[in-house]
Amino acid sequence: xxxxxxxxxxxxxxxxxxxxxxxxxxxxxxxxxxxxxxxxxxxxxxxxxxxxxxxxxxxxxxxxxxxxxxxxxxxxxxxxxxxxxxxxxxxxxxxxxxxxxxxxxxxxxxxxxxxxxxxxxxxxxxxxxxxxxxxxxxxxxxxxxxxxxxxxxxxxxxxxxxxxxxxxxxxxxxxxxxxxxxxxxxxxxxxxxxxxxxxxxxxxxxxxxxxxxxxxxxxxxxxxxxxxxxxxxxxxxxxxxxxxxxxxxx
Numbered sequence: 001x002x003x004x005x006x007x008x009x010x011x012x013x014x015x016x017x018x019x020x021x022x023x024x025x026x027x028x029x030x031x032x033x034x035x036x037x038x039x040x041x042x043x044x045x046x047x048x049x050x051x052x053x054x055x056x057x058x059x060x061x062x063x064x065x066x067x068x069x070x071x072x073x074x075x076x077x078x079x080x081x082x083x084x085x086x087x088x089x090x091x092x093x094x095x096x097x098x099x100x101x102x103x104x105x106x107x108x109x110x111x112x113x114x115x116x117x118x119x120x121x122x123x124x125x126x127x128x129x130x131x132x133x134x135x136x137x138x139x140x141x142x143x144x145x146x147x148x149x150x151x152x153x154x155x156x157x158x159x160x161x162x163x164x165x166x167x168x169x170x171x172x173x174x175x176x177x178x179x180x181x182x183x184x185x186x187x188x189x190x191x192x193x194x195x196x197x198x199x200x201x202x203x204x205x206x207x208x209x210x211x212x213x214x215x216x217x218x219x220x221x222x223x224x225x226x227x228x229x230x231x232x233x234x235x236x237x238x239x240x241x242x243x244x245x246x247x248x249x250x
Contacts, residue, residue, distance in 0.1 A: 004058050007071040016113035021045075021079045024086035031089070041082050048076045083110065135238035136161040142235055142242060143213050144168050152213035153192055153206060155240075172209035192216055199224030203231060206245065214243050 012018040028042045051057050052073050061070055087106045094102050117123055127134045136158055143152055144166050151170045154162055160175045173189050188205040191198060197220050206214055213234070214226075218241040226233070230247030 003067065004053055004055075004070070008052070008074065011071055011074050014115070017079060017083070017110075020083050020110070020113055021077070024082050027086055027090070028082075037085075041078070041085050045077055045082060048073075130165055132161045132165055133158070135240060137165060138237045139215060139240060139242060140165045140169060142237060143244075150212045151210055152215060153188055153209070153211050154215045155217060156189075156193060158215070158240075172211060196221040196223055199226055200229060203229035203245075207247075212245055214245075215240050217241075 025042060025045060028038070032038050032042060058070060061073065087103075087110075090106065091099055091102050128137055130137060139154075139158075140162060143150055145168055149168050149170055151172065152162075153172055159171070159173070162169055162171060163174065173186050186205075186209065188202070188209050188211070191202045191205055192214065197216065199222050202214065203226065214231070218236055218239055220241075226243045230245060231243045232246050234242040234244045236242070
């Protein structure tokens with residue numbers, strides 16, 4: 001129960017939009033008379049909240065998807081829809097200038113309750129039409145074949161983007177590795193993620209996973225030379241080094 005409350009607090013952020021949502025539910029409880037509207041805009045959100053905070057439900061969901069994804073249960077809450085419907089309902093009860101004043105006031109309350117999205121550290125201007133980190137586009141263009149497919153291992157920070165750009169590049173592990181709770185990690189992932197690369201071990205694991213390419217941060221300390229194990233350096237793209245297995249496949 002305490003964990004659910006903690007995650008709910010994190011979901012709320014500064015809490016202003018969720019506060020408006022709760023105020024809207026209270027307003028609809030007393031003012032909404034239409035049974036169908038009450039079902040959609042009042043009962044459904046309230047039941048969803050009760051289920052979210054129910055220890056039996058959380059325990060059941062944890063057993064299937066783990067704790068890291070439980071907060072997504074809150075995506076079922078129609079927060080924006082309920083606030084918008086309530087605002088329109090309030091405005092519709094007024095006439096003349098009162099309607100205009102109420103509309104402007106409610107709009108300002110919603111605006112001031114949030115934050116300007118482009119001030120977020122996660123928001124930045126797109127560097128390319130794909131809206132992906134440019135280094136990912138450059139790396140993929142370097143290794144993507146004209147026909148067929150290749151297999152490449154990438155560092156964790158690039159995992160969410162590769163398959164968005166190319167379906168010709170397969171990976172031995174993917175975005176699920178970011179979800180620490182339930183992803184079964186491969187030995188190659190750990191070996192490639194290490195601060196110092198055990199080159200011999202990485203080369204061995206890469207071949208076990210049938211990887212044609214390895215991509216890793218160029219600042220990694222290498223305790224060997226990939227050339228000694230049948231790999232060659234393809235290129236350095238941005239902050240990443242690309243090496244290719246040139247040993248003849250059996």
